[in-house]
């Protein structure tokens with residue numbers, strides 16, 4: 170029966186047979202992922218209980234949004250989960266880039282320097298920082314930038330970090346996930362060491378972590394090890410697929426206060442910001458996030474094993490420990506990237522009949538092809554893939570609200586590559 174349904178969805182016998190052999194070897198990995206999900210699920214439930222979440226928290230507010238108990242309680246839930254003093258979690262934070270830009274611009278002043286110690290930051294941050302000149306960048310406000318590359322093995326270059334820190338260094342940024350790069354993702358343990366190192370040189374330097382795609386992948390978060398701010402998007406892991414918009418910053422009282430004053434206005438800070446009826450999805454999404462992240466992780470592990478077996482370079486490797494939900498596969502040709510993305514699109518519950526094509530997306534420096542048939546537009550905790558059309562022609566695959574959907578997506582991608590003669594089974 171199962172096979173017939175797969176066939177009806179366009180998956181042929183050779184692909185199914187190949188996949189079954191791979192899956193038979195993944196039981197132990199999947200059990201580990203489930204164990205982490207259990208831990209994180211309990212952590213979130215405990216936070217929701219301790220914050221006294223009630224049905225009242227789901228009420229919509231409008232206008233100024235004074236005394237919005239839903240908003241205030243949710244921010245407490247995030248702070249309790251990330252073990253930070255405070256948090257800012259809002260629909261007014263439009264996306265991950267906005268949350269990061271907010272955290273940076275709120276906590277830096279003219280004459281300050283920020284250093285990225287994990288190499289080149291995420292593409293969209295280049296304009297935020299002013300690495301690529303842009304209207305309103307930090308550079309326009311006389312905030313300077315320095316960058317320390319990771320070592321060839323992907324670890325932090327501690328000596329270079331020490332040399333880069335100057336009297337005006339105010340903030341150090343660490344990007345947990347590889348983003349659109351083929352470097353390894355940093356583990357929480359590695360980030361903890363880097364934070365401790367920076368603090369040992371100058372405890373007043375703000376350590377900020379771009380936490381995008383990393384939330385709930387491990388049992389602990391960078392904020393458990395002294396990071397002053399963790400920052401991310403609600404249309405990724407912590408939104409659990411239900412949040413229709415939003416970003417968060419969890420961190421120290423001072424950092425969050427500055428961010429709130431920057432987001433709304435000096436003097437108003439966290440006190441305003443109506444929630445317009447999105448609160449239930451924020452809470453319920455956060456509640457589901459640990460198991461949704463686990464589904465996405467299983468998809469990533471499965472994809473790594475499938476494509477490594479077929480001879481492609483995959484990052485992380487099939488057997489490697491993983492620290493985010495992104496799986497990169499280097500196809501080496503635009504055709505491979507495009508076929509993979511077509512397969513992901515064809516597996517979607519929404520927009521499965523459209524064909525994705527490369528285009529010049531705002532904020533990116535090359536054409537990008539994106540596959541997503543998502544309930545929330547552009548959501549990348551939902552099954553999605555994107556590939557910049559430039560060497561090494563790698564596709565970045567992530568998400569999957571449920572494991573069966575993630576599995577179908579990978580089978581569809583494989584089917585497409587197989588039909589186009591790009592792989593042999």
Ligand SMILES: *Cc1c(COP(=O)(O)O)cnc(C)c1O
Nearest residue numbers: 264265266291346348379381402
């Ligand atoms: C997605 C992502 C961002 C930006 O988030 P958007 O919501 O796309 O603006 C920043 N950093 C990393 C590592 C990301 O993965």
